[in-house]
Amino acid sequence: MATEIEQMRTLPEAGDHYAVEEIDGIELIDKLATLGISAADVKKAKDAGYHTVRSLLMSPKKHLWNIKGLSEAKVDKMLDAARKLSGEVVFITGGQLLELKRSVLKITTGCQAIDALVGGIETQCVTEVYGEFKTGKTQLCSTVCVTTQLPTESGGGAGKVCYIDTEGSFRPERIAPIAERYALSPDEVLNNIVYARAHTSDNQMDLINMTAGLFAEEPFRLLVIDSISALFRVDYVGRGELAERQQKLGAMMSKLKKLAEEYNIAVLLTNQVMADPSGQMFVADPKKHVGGHIMSHASTCRFMTRKGKGDTRVLKVIQHPSVGESEAVFQITNGGIIDAED
Numbered sequence: 001m002a003t004e005i006e007q008m009r010t011l012p013e014a015g016d017h018y019a020v021e022e023i024d025g026i027e028l029i030d031k032l033a034t035l036g037i038s039a040a041d042v043k044k045a046k047d048a049g050y051h052t053v054r055s056l057l058m059s060p061k062k063h064l065w066n067i068k069g070l071s072e073a074k075v076d077k078m079l080d081a082a083r084k085l086s087g088e089v090v091f092i093t094g095g096q097l098l099e100l101k102r103s104v105l106k107i108t109t110g111c112q113a114i115d116a117l118v119g120g121i122e123t124q125c126v127t128e129v130y131g132e133f134k135t136g137k138t139q140l141c142s143t144v145c146v147t148t149q150l151p152t153e154s155g156g157g158a159g160k161v162c163y164i165d166t167e168g169s170f171r172p173e174r175i176a177p178i179a180e181r182y183a184l185s186p187d188e189v190l191n192n193i194v195y196a197r198a199h200t201s202d203n204q205m206d207l208i209n210m211t212a213g214l215f216a217e218e219p220f221r222l223l224v225i226d227s228i229s230a231l232f233r234v235d236y237v238g239r240g241e242l243a244e245r246q247q248k249l250g251a252m253m254s255k256l257k258k259l260a261e262e263y264n265i266a267v268l269l270t271n272q273v274m275a276d277p278s279g280q281m282f283v284a285d286p287k288k289h290v291g292g293h294i295m296s297h298a299s300t301c302r303f304m305t306r307k308g309k310g311d312t313r314v315l316k317v318i319q320h321p322s323v324g325e326s327e328a329v330f331q332i333t334n335g336g337i338i339d340a341e342d
């Protein structure tokens with residue numbers, strides 16, 4: 001047993017190897033103090049979920065004006081300082097863009113057939129997995145929670161994981177056997193997963209805003225939200241509230257996209273297929289996931305899961321920047337997602 005532990009790979013000690021400022025060139029908002037912004041105003045922005053200079057520059061002004069205690073004039077002054085700190089870079093060269101894209105990591109799903117298709121779950125990208133119940137969405141999330149912690153040369157992201165659970169379906173005891181499959185220490189892997197349970201859609205948004213604080217301080221590489229829509233379906237009922245629901249969901253998706261790009265994080269969302277108003281459990285077209293167009297525009301990669309032959313599951317690529325509609329077969333095991341046995 002001791003030898004097994006010895007053989008286990010050493011996990012990234014978050015915070016140890018990385019000075020905060022060194023994470024992907026993240027410029028923390030605290031630096032605004034050097035350009036005459038008061039510490040109190042910086043704190044107000046932080047309390048509202050803005051932790052980096054880039055997060056300010058990426059937000060519409062009207063959102064910044066809503067920060068408690070900051071006047072429009074103060075926001076403008078803060079933005080001026082933020083622009084100065086970021087070097088006023090607006091246009092970048094194609095070469096710089098390529099460099100930025102090179103920092104994208106593709107995290108293994110545990111199933112070679114899926115990895116061969118899409119390369120893995122990408123950072124700087126929002127990936128949505130939707131499908132009927134028990135098709136493996138949560139199991140895929142659990143697997144990627146572990147593989148994200150592998151070194152990059154082993155298909156991982158060498159980073160920590162943040163998990164927002166809206167349905168209470170995360171099972172920490174599922175993590176140990178998956179960690180063992182990859183010769184990682186189950187305790188360390190669990191300690192590198194930061195977990196929060198959301199109980200309302202507002203609560204979910206608050207938690208997402210709080211993640212920026214975590215990501216600015218330690219090397220996180222994965223944010224899971226399982227599921228993105230469940231609480232919205234409870235909080236917004238009927239057609240009368242549909243527009244408001246879509247607007248809130250849209251704002252959440254836009255925030256997630258920014259977080260993914262700003263911190264080089266893979267955002268992995270699950271979603272359910274829509275219940276049929278006529279009373280049947282599911283609509284005939286299973287592509288109708290909750291959130292409709294809002295979700296389709298906001299997630300860069302969309303996969304659909306369904307049951308396959310026997311115990312197998314099928315992952316279908318619905319939307320991907322470089323892969324057409326295609327499918328891969330996988331299986332759920334105690335060690336997580338694997339290739340289907342023939």
Ligand code: ATP
Nearest residue numbers: 131132133134135136137138139140169332333334
């Ligand atoms: P929902 O929409 O209800 O959240 P889901 O798509 O998230 O469903 P999962 O929970 O990921 O579904 O997958 C459930 C399936 O995983 C079940 O069929 C279950 O039998 C299988 N499963 C769970 N744990 C194991 C395990 N340790 N070994 C093998 N199969 C497992």
Ligand code: MG
Nearest residue numbers: 137138169226
């Ligand atoms: Mg689930």
